Amino acid sequence: MRFGVNYTPSRGWFHHWLDFDPDEIRADLDDIAGLGLDHVRVFPLWPVFQPNRTLIRPRALDQLRLLADAAAERGLDVAVDGLQGHLSSFDFVPSWATTWHRRNLFTHEAVVEAQAAYLAALGETLADLPGFLGLTVGNEVNQFSGPPHPDPDRVTPAEAGRWLRRMLDACEAAAPGRLHVHASYDAAWYDGTHPFTPAHSALLGAMTVVHSWVFNGTAQRYGPRGAATELHAAYLAELAKAWAEDPARPVWLQxxxxxAPHVPPGRAAAFTRATLTHVLDCPDLWGVTWWCSHDVDRSLADFPELEYDLGLFTTDRRLKPVGEALARVVREWRAGSFAPARPRRVALALDVGGAEEAPGRRVCAPGGAFFEAWVAVAAEGVRPAVVPAERAVDAAYLAARGIEEVVRVADVTGR
Structure with missing residues (x-):
């Protein structure tokens, strides 16, 4: 089991690439290593690293390598995101793909070729580092593909799949054998019209990545103490397995x-422990990477309010209760206080109108019939898995996952 954190610098947020300070970075990494974590996920800003379609800045790559080396000195492995893309409500798209040079991020051949070259440059920069975990294509790049983005780059599911394969192939060619993945926000799992699909997440890349945020309507509907809120990460981890061809495909809670305020500050530590306790019981979980290491300085303007205080540390590097809660779970896990996850013997059958494009996946979203049935079963103390309805009578598949009983939504809801 891997435990890590998404690294948000304590000074300057991700704009720190513009004023790169190795001493500040080392101090931040000392904070992180002191919690007993084993990896960081880091975020080069795409326009800073590739300001022109044919210019990938050597100095920026050198700075990324310096950060990775500093992490390695502290026993921290490094995962790197490429196309940033989108971070904390801000888009970072280079000028050569916007306004006067507006071209589709997913289908325009010159843009796609440049993206692949950029990912390859990142991979080549770190390929010889033993602690380099791999590349994530980008942070929730799927949000560019449709609503609610104000200026979307429209794409079909087939085109999205081709783009993902092209990006992942570039990552693998540059750094063979590493854990190269892609990451979508939860429209991929919850919105039947979204072109990035659950099948893309569960079939492409070295493992399936999920991002679990309870401000997506979960905490608003069920409350900060609700079972659905505390189980949301575990639910997504189990939902993701329904689309995997390999029954043991790893899932990364990235x-x-x-x-706050969806989880009040006084509740954050308890929420952290509950979330981790539930998700650590999911078989084939590769690891958990918490968001995020340090708060956002309130001198920086225009962030959504909830983004400022998500850190394990304050901007002056004081450990917060949420950081203490995470560190305590990590210590207990490594001391053997948590029982290893066992196969989930009971599964809920999921019908989304076909696995490939899953047009009915709205039932999986908070408030949806499947979501509520799964949470109801879990709240009774059962450890439910998820299986596709079309494989609910596939004895070999069920046996491979250790499932002995399949329950229908109607069996739970009475409808």
């Missing part, structure tokens, strides 16, 4: 956090 983002989860305690966003």
């Amino acid at each position: 983002e989860t956090g305690a966003p």
Whole structure:
């Protein structure tokens, strides 16, 4: 089991690439290593690293390598995101793909070729580092593909799949054998019209990545103490397995956090422990990477309110209760206080109108019939898995996952 954190610098947020200070970075990494974590996920800003379609800045790559080396000195492995893309409500798209040079991020050949070259440059920069985990294509790049983005780059599911394969192939060619993945926000799992699909997440890349945020309507509907809120990360981890061809395909909980006011500050530590306790019981979980290491300085303007205080540390590097809660769970896990996850013997059958594009996946969203049935079963103390309805009578598949009983939504809801 891997435990890590998404690294948000304590000074300057991700704009720190413009004023790169190795001493500040080392101090931040000392904070992180002191919690007993084993990896960081880091975020080069795409326009800073590739300001022109044919210019990938060597100095920026050198700075990324310096950060990775500093992490390695502290026993921290490094995962790197490429196309940033989108972070904390801000878009970072280079000028050569916007306004006067507006071209589709997913389908325009010159843009796609440049993206692949950029990912390759990142991979080549770190390929010889033993602690380099791999590349994530980008942070929730799927949000560019449709509503609610104000200026979307429209794409079909087939085009999205081709783009993802092209990006992942570039990552693998540059740094063979590493854990190269892609990451979508939860429209991929919850919106039947969204072109990035659950099948893309569960079939492409070295493992399936989920981002679990309870400000998506979960905490608003069920409350900060609700079973659905505390189970949300575990639910997404189990939902993701329904689309995997390999019954043992790993799942990476790459983002989860305690966003105020949806989770009140006084509740954040308890929410953290509950979230981790539930998700650590999911078989084939590769690891958890908490969002995020340090708060956002309130001198920086225009962030959504919930983004400022998500850190394990304040901007002056004081450990917060949420950081203490995470560190305590990590210590207990490594001391053997948590029982290893066992196969989930009971599964809920999921019908989304076909696995490939899953047009009915709205039932999986908070408030949806499947979501509520799964939470109801879990709240009774059962450990439910998820299986596709079309495989609910596939004895070999069920046996491979250790499932002995399949329950229908109607069996739970009475409808």
